[in-house]
Amino acid sequence: MSKLLAELNPSPRILMGPGPSDVHPRVLRAMATPLLGHLDPEFLGIMNETQALLRWVFQTQNTLTFAVSGTGSAGMETCVVNLIEPGDRMVVCVHGVFGQRMVDVAQRAGAEVTVLERSWGDVFPLEMIRETLRKVRPKVLGIVHAETSTGACQPMEGLGELCHEYDTLLLVDTVTSLAGIPVEVDRWQADAVYSGTQKCLSAPPGLAPVTFSPRAVEVIHHRKTKVQSWYLDVTMVERYWGQERFYHHTAPITMIYALREALRLVQEEGLEARFARHRLHHSALRAGLAALGIRYAAVEGHQLPQLNAVWIPPGADDLATRRMLLERFGIEIGGGLGDFKGKVWRIGLMGYSCRANNVLLFLAALEQCLLAQGVRIPEGAAVAAANQVYREHGASQAVR
Amino acid sequence: MSKLLAELNPSPRILMGPGPSDVHPRVLRAMATPLLGHLDPEFLGIMNETQALLRWVFQTQNTLTFAVSGTGSAGMETCVVNLIEPGDRMVVCVHGVFGQRMVDVAQRAGAEVTVLERSWGDVFPLEMIRETLRKVRPKVLGIVHAETSTGACQPMEGLGELCHEYDTLLLVDTVTSLAGIPVEVDRWQADAVYSGTQKCLSAPPGLAPVTFSPRAVEVIHHRKTKVQSWYLDVTMVERYWGQERFYHHTAPITMIYALREALRLVQEEGLEARFARHRLHHSALRAGLAALGIRYAAVEGHQLPQLNAVWIPPGADDLATRRMLLERFGIEIGGGLGDFKGKVWRIGLMGYSCRANNVLLFLAALEQCLLAQGVRIPEGAAVAAANQVYREHGASQAVR
Structure with missing residues (x-):
C-alpha cells in the first residue's frame, strides 16, 4: 500500500x-464520544440505562x-440457537426472505423444521397456525412481525396464547417494526424477540436488541447441550449484562452509545407520537403513489407504514x-x-427518515425519474395528493 | 420510563x-459521518479500500x-466454525484465557479437541507442537500469537511449515498483536487469522478483521456440512465482501468507517515506525516498573510490548x-x-494509547497510589527511569 x-x-x-x-445528528454526535472501558463502572451504568430503555x-x-x-x-441466530437443541421441532412461518432465513438458521442449529x-x-391467519401446532407440537414457533421483503405486517393478536396452549415458545422477528409500529412483547406473550438498530430506531447497524421471557x-x-455458538450464548452473555458483570466479550461501546442516544430520542418523542408520525407520513406517501397508479405488494389492511413495498x-x-x-x-x-x-421497490419511512420533507422530495424526484423514462403519469399529482393529506391532517409537521 | x-x-x-x-480523534470524527446504504456503490468502494488496507x-x-x-x-468463532466440521480433530495450544476460549468454541463446533x-x-516450543501434530494429525492447529491474559508473545517462526508437513491448517489469534507488533500472515503461512479493532488498531470494539489463505x-x-452459524458463514459473507456484492446481512457501516480511518492512521505512520513506537514506550514503561521492583508475568524474551502483564x-x-x-x-x-x-495487572500500550505522555503520567500516578497504600518504593524513581530511556533514545517523541 504505497498510495495513501x-x-x-x-x-x-x-x-x-x-x-x-438516516441517523439523527444527535446519534452521530454520540458516537464521537471518547470511549469508556467495557468494565468501567460508568459504562456499566450506561448498559443499565440502555437495558431499561430497551x-x-x-x-x-x-x-x-x-x-x-x-x-x-445475529439477533435472529441468538434467539434460535439458545432455544433450540439438536432434534427439537420448530415451525417457521415463511412469507418472505426473513422467514426463509429463519428456516436456514434453525436447520443449522439442528432443529427439525x-x-x-x-x-x-x-x-398468516391464526387458524392456519393452530392447525400446524396441533399436528407438530413444536418447541418453538418462529414468525416475522414486519416482513422487510414484502412490507406485510403479521397480526400478533392471540398468537402467544395459542402457542402456550401447545407448550410452544413464540419467537418473533421485530427487526423492522420496533419503534415504528406497536411491539408489545408482554401483551403478545412472546418468548424471544429480536430487532435491529438500523430501522425505526435510526441508529447505525451493528447491534441487535433482544428480549427473552x-x-x-x-x-x-x-x-x-451447550449452545452451539459461544459468542451468542445468552447463559454467558446474561452474566455480563446482568448483576455479575462477568467478562464475556468486549461490548461494542460506541454502538451502545449510539443505541442509548437513539432510544433517548424515542423516549423524548413518546411511543404513541412516534407511531402516529409513521402512520401520517405513510398516508401521505401512499396517497402520492396512488396518484401515480402505483400499488402495494402486501395485502390490503396489513401494509407496514414504515416499509412501503410497491x-x-x-x-x-x-x-x-x-x-x-x-x-x-x-x-x-x-x-x-x-x-x-x-x-417491487421498497420505500422506507423509518425513524429519522420518516419526515414530510422526505416524502415530498421523494415523490417529486420519482415523478422526474418516471417522466424521463417516458412513463405516462399525471404531472404534479403525486406531490399534490401528499400535500392534501398533510393539509387535512392540519397539525404542523415538525421535522424531527 | 417516565423519567427522561x-x-x-x-x-x-x-x-x-x-x-x-484510546480511539484517535480522527476515528471518533469519522464515526459522526452520515451513513451510506450498505449496498451503495460508494460504500462498496469503502469496503474495497478497507479490505486492501486489511x-x-x-x-x-x-x-x-x-x-x-x-x-x-466473533472473529475466533468465524475461523473455527468455518474450518471445523463435526468430528474433525483440532489441537489447541492453551497458555492463557484465550486459548481456553478457543477450546470451548471448537468443542461447540463439534471438534475432537x-x-x-x-x-x-x-x-510453546516448536518441538512440543511437532510431537502433538505427529500423534494427533489434526485438521486444524489453533494458537494465540499475543495472549492478552498473560502478555506472552508466541514465536511464529516455522510453525506454518510444520503444520503443513502434517496437512494441518494453522489458525492464529492476533487480536492483541495486529498493528502493534509484526503480524506476517503470508510469511507465517497461516491459514486463518483473526483480530479485533479495539487493541493496537485503536478503533472502537465491534469488528473482527479476519483473513483466510x-x-x-x-x-x-x-x-x-453447512457451517453451523448462518451469521458467520464465510461462504455467504464472501459473496457480499467479494465481486458479487450479494446481500447477506447489513454491514455495520459506521464501524467500517471507523476501521477505515484507523487503518489510514496506521498507513500514514507506517508499520515499521508503529512497531518501533510500541517497543520504545514499552521500554520506558518497563524501566519505570523495574525501578519500583515490579516484574513481568510472561517469560523473559517473550513479553509483548503492547500488553504489560506484571x-x-x-x-x-x-x-x-x-x-x-x-x-x-x-x-x-x-x-x-x-x-x-x-x-497481575495488565497495562496496555496499544495504538493511540501508546504514547510518552501516558507512560509518564501512569508511572507518576502509580507511585502516588502505591505510596498511599504504604508500599515502600523509591520516590520519583519510576518516572526518572522512564525519562532516562526517552533521553537515551534521543528522538523527540511525537504524540501521535
Whole structure:
C-alpha cells in the first residue's frame, strides 16, 4: 500500500430504503464520544440505562433484555440457537426472505423444521397456525412481525396464547417494526424477540436488541447441550449484562452509545407520537403513489407504514430508476429481494427518515425519474395528493 | 420510563488496559459521518479500500480478507466454525484465557479437541507442537500469537511449515498483536487469522478483521456440512465482501468507517515506525516498573510490548489501586483473568494509547497510589527511569 488513502468523504444521502435509515445528528454526535472501558463502572451504568430503555421500547418486564453485539441477523441466530437443541421441532412461518432465513438458521442449529408457507405479501391467519401446532407440537414457533421483503405486517393478536396452549415458545422477528409500529412483547406473550438498530430506531447497524421471557430463560437454563455458538450464548452473555458483570466479550461501546442516544430520542418523542408520525407520513406517501397508479405488494389492511413495498409501474426500469434517484437526488430506495427481485421497490419511512420533507422530495424526484423514462403519469399529482393529506391532517409537521 | 434519560456524558479516560485502547480523534470524527446504504456503490468502494488496507496490515495477499460484523471473539468463532466440521480433530495450544476460549468454541463446533498446555506466561516450543501434530494429525492447529491474559508473545517462526508437513491448517489469534507488533500472515503461512479493532488498531470494539489463505478457502468450499452459524458463514459473507456484492446481512457501516480511518492512521505512520513506537514506550514503561521492583508475568524474551502483564507488588491491593487510578487520574488498567485474577495487572500500550505522555503520567500516578497504600518504593524513581530511556533514545517523541 504505497498510495495513501484519501479522507472519508461519502456523498450525502437520504436513506429511504429498507434500512439503514438516516441517523439523527444527535446519534452521530454520540458516537464521537471518547470511549469508556467495557468494565468501567460508568459504562456499566450506561448498559443499565440502555437495558431499561430497551425494556420500555419492547414493552416488556423481561429481565433478560439486552443488545447482541452483531446486526439483526445475529439477533435472529441468538434467539434460535439458545432455544433450540439438536432434534427439537420448530415451525417457521415463511412469507418472505426473513422467514426463509429463519428456516436456514434453525436447520443449522439442528432443529427439525416444519415450514408453514403463505404467499409473499400475505399474512398468516391464526387458524392456519393452530392447525400446524396441533399436528407438530413444536418447541418453538418462529414468525416475522414486519416482513422487510414484502412490507406485510403479521397480526400478533392471540398468537402467544395459542402457542402456550401447545407448550410452544413464540419467537418473533421485530427487526423492522420496533419503534415504528406497536411491539408489545408482554401483551403478545412472546418468548424471544429480536430487532435491529438500523430501522425505526435510526441508529447505525451493528447491534441487535433482544428480549427473552422468563419462560424462555427457564428453557435455556435447562438445556441438555451447550449452545452451539459461544459468542451468542445468552447463559454467558446474561452474566455480563446482568448483576455479575462477568467478562464475556468486549461490548461494542460506541454502538451502545449510539443505541442509548437513539432510544433517548424515542423516549423524548413518546411511543404513541412516534407511531402516529409513521402512520401520517405513510398516508401521505401512499396517497402520492396512488396518484401515480402505483400499488402495494402486501395485502390490503396489513401494509407496514414504515416499509412501503410497491409494484414497479409498467414502463419503469428498476435499476435505471433507482440509479437516477441515487445519482440525481441522493435518495436511496430498496429493490426487491428473492421472489420480488425486479418487481417491487421498497420505500422506507423509518425513524429519522420518516419526515414530510422526505416524502415530498421523494415523490417529486420519482415523478422526474418516471417522466424521463417516458412513463405516462399525471404531472404534479403525486406531490399534490401528499400535500392534501398533510393539509387535512392540519397539525404542523415538525421535522424531527 | 417516565423519567427522561440525561445526555451521554462519560468521564474522560486514559485507556491503558487490555483493550479497548484510546480511539484517535480522527476515528471518533469519522464515526459522526452520515451513513451510506450498505449496498451503495460508494460504500462498496469503502469496503474495497478497507479490505486492501486489511491485507496490507495482515501482510497477506489473501483474497478472503474482511471484517466480521462482531467483536474479536466473533472473529475466533468465524475461523473455527468455518474450518471445523463435526468430528474433525483440532489441537489447541492453551497458555492463557484465550486459548481456553478457543477450546470451548471448537468443542461447540463439534471438534475432537486435543489440548496442548503450557504454563501461563510461557510460550510453546516448536518441538512440543511437532510431537502433538505427529500423534494427533489434526485438521486444524489453533494458537494465540499475543495472549492478552498473560502478555506472552508466541514465536511464529516455522510453525506454518510444520503444520503443513502434517496437512494441518494453522489458525492464529492476533487480536492483541495486529498493528502493534509484526503480524506476517503470508510469511507465517497461516491459514486463518483473526483480530479485533479495539487493541493496537485503536478503533472502537465491534469488528473482527479476519483473513483466510487459499488453502483454507479450498477446505471451506469442500465442506460436507453447512457451517453451523448462518451469521458467520464465510461462504455467504464472501459473496457480499467479494465481486458479487450479494446481500447477506447489513454491514455495520459506521464501524467500517471507523476501521477505515484507523487503518489510514496506521498507513500514514507506517508499520515499521508503529512497531518501533510500541517497543520504545514499552521500554520506558518497563524501566519505570523495574525501578519500583515490579516484574513481568510472561517469560523473559517473550513479553509483548503492547500488553504489560506484571505481578502486583507485595503490599498493594489490586482493586484499591485500580480504583484509585481510575477515580483520581481517569486511568484504566486491567486486572488479571482466570489463574491470574488478583495476581497481575495488565497495562496496555496499544495504538493511540501508546504514547510518552501516558507512560509518564501512569508511572507518576502509580507511585502516588502505591505510596498511599504504604508500599515502600523509591520516590520519583519510576518516572526518572522512564525519562532516562526517552533521553537515551534521543528522538523527540511525537504524540501521535
